[in-house]
Amino acid sequence: MRHFLEFEKPIAELEEKIDELRRATDVDGLDLADEVGRLQEKVEKLLAGTYAKLTPWQKAQVARHPDRPKALATIQALIQDFTPLAGDRAFADDHAIVGGLGRFRGRAVMVLGTEKGTDTESRVERNFGMARPEGYRKARRLMELAGRFNLPILSFVDTAGAFPGIDAEARGQAEAIARAIEAGLEAPVPFVATIIGEGGSGGAIALAAADRVLMLEHAIYSVISPEGCASILWRDAAMAPTAAEALRLTAEDLKRLQLIDAVVAEPLGGAHRDPAAALVAVGHAVWAALTPLLDQDGATLKAKRREKFLEMGRNAIV
């Protein structure tokens, strides 16, 4: 069963009709090709129309779509010889953060990602993509390893945020995130981060203090989830759509604010409609961002990265 979002209902209805017509063609031998073609055109028009003017709240739904390609799917599509590495060397291996060595178009790289999981079992295993301190400590360790062996870092961020739990606090969630940010800023190697779905707060920036930050067209990225913001500032989680608007969390807005470097266009109807095409686009965008960084030395990269983050928000006006 394909999952349709609330605002995709008219599209779902049309597609159901197309399926019916196709079945009729198969069973009754009727030639309905013209009718199917006409309806398909209508679907595409409807999709284009709907997706061209998604509200920020609708984008949040798309960014969280269950069929949207997740970090591991992205890694599987883009990285050869992926060799996962595990553990913070202290407490646990956090399955909400994946990482390891691999090759991106022949180039040896260190890959990091926040993984939400794809079904009930894997979502529980991955804690719905919300990492604990050990996850950020693993990320930091792998970024440092990348520095030692001159491996560019590629990260794929998709998280509602760091896990808010008693155990996480007890082990220093804040410190772990801070150190991961620091490791990203200090890495003497090229670092390209891509926000593929949700870029939730500290849990996202822990893996995204990068030379180049890319964002998928319908991804969101902010300091808090719309729901969280609504319940704090409006004291009403139902105000999430309003909060989403106010937070300016869309790729388009963040590009205008110069907080990200590039927006990766998604296939018509969002990445969940055609994950393979979406991942091809991500691969090209990451490659385009990475290649100019490859011939820069570590000190230059670090200095420019610092400068970039120091400049951020200084001249930002929506």
Next chain:
Amino acid sequence: MNWISDWALPKIQGLFRREVPENLWHKCSSCEQMVFHKDLERNLHVCPHCGFHNRIGAEARIDITLDEGWQKIELPKAPADPLRFRDQRKYGDRLREAQLKTGMDDAIMVAHGAIEGRAAVVAAFEFSFQGGSMGAGVGEGLVAAARLAVLQDAPLIVFPASGGARMQEGAVSLMQMPRSVIATRMVKEAGLPVIIVLLDPTTGGVTASFAMLGDIQIAEPGALIGFAGARVIEQTVREKLPEGFQRAEYLLEHGILDMVVHRQEMKPTLARLLSLLREPQILAEPAPLALASPNA
């Protein structure tokens, strides 16, 4: 009774008995299945029924890790028995006995060669030599291995299997902990990878020094890895220890290891890691063509 039952049959049986002596069969200590010795050997001493990894010696370890043509290096002599230690027997006697039994000077063997064509220095512990314990001799071996790795611009791969520091050398043995840590630093500072493959068992002062400091930490399935022995912990905390406590899989879940790798997969895994860490660019597969997405 005729000549067949009286004479020929026992003869024939005798023949078979000689050809199939008891030691050609190995009873798996985990699943208790019988395994033909040749099959066990072919399977790198991993039980084909249950996957139990039997311990193997240092030389066999090096042989299944390095390509043909590897060379063992002579290790610098360490002062034997610095404390003139004696418990129920003289340490010196125990040492000589272990040397006779294993044909090695101490509990470590160092060799250089290649892993699927990529240069590497390998140091492997011999657990049957005084429980693979680390005294001055083993410390010398590790430092020599590190120096060789730097000299040859090759990664260092260590396979520890050790009860820990060697009690009979007292504080001299304790000092092998910082010395072995320095060995890993030397290799790392030369920009070379240190890969540690923890074997069954690795405990005490060996785990608490170089053996936890690899760039990549691997273990064989089921290997016992820890600091304090299970019995000591149980007596101290007066609690039953959890199932699988201090086993490789437990350590992986607790963040101490990067991976648990089956012995059959060990060499290809090491080769792949060396390639990823040391060969920045290989010929790329052609990138997929951009699929025309209507709103791109």
